[in-house]
Amino acid sequence: MTRRQAEAARRNVEKAQKAARAKKTLTKLPKQTRRDLGHQAAMSRQRGGQPGHNLEDRTRQDLYEVAKSKHIEGRSKMGKSELIAAIRRAG
Numbered sequence: 001m002t003r004r005q006a007e008a009a010r011r012n013v014e015k016a017q018k019a020a021r022a023k024k025t026l027t028k029l030p031k032q033t034r035r036d037l038g039h040q041a042a043m044s045r046q047r048g049g050q051p052g053h054n055l056e057d058r059t060r061q062d063l064y065e066v067a068k069s070k071h072i073e074g075r076s077k078m079g080k081s082e083l084i085a086a087i088r089r090a091g
Contacts, residue, residue, distance in 0.1 A: 001057050002057070002058050002059060002062050004059060004062070005057070005059065009040040009041070009043075010041075012037065013040060013041050016029060016033065016037050055087060055088070056084065059080075060079070060080045063080060063083040063084060063087065064083060066087055067083050067090075070087065072086045072087070072090055
C-alpha cells in the first residue's frame with residue numbers, strides 16, 4: 001500500500017467514524033463496511049504507514065512514476081495492468 005493509499009484509508013476510516021458518531025454508533029454501518037474499515041486500519045498499522053511492495057497495491061500514478069524512472073515508452077497511454085506488465089518486463 002502506498003503512502004497515498006494509506007492516507008486514503010485513514011480518511012475513509014475517519015469519514016466512517018464521523019458518520020457513525022453522527023448516527024451515534026458504528027453498529028449501524030453494514031457488517032462488510034465495518035470489517036473492511038478494520039482491515040484497512042490493521043494493514044496500515046502493521047506497515048507503519050509505509051507503502052506496500054506489491055505493484056498491484058499501488059495506484060496508477062505511482063506505477064506511472066516507476067515506469068518513468070525505468071524509461072518505459074508509451075507509459076502515458078497505459079492502464080494500471082499494462083504498467084504492471086511493462087515494469088515487470090523491464091526488470
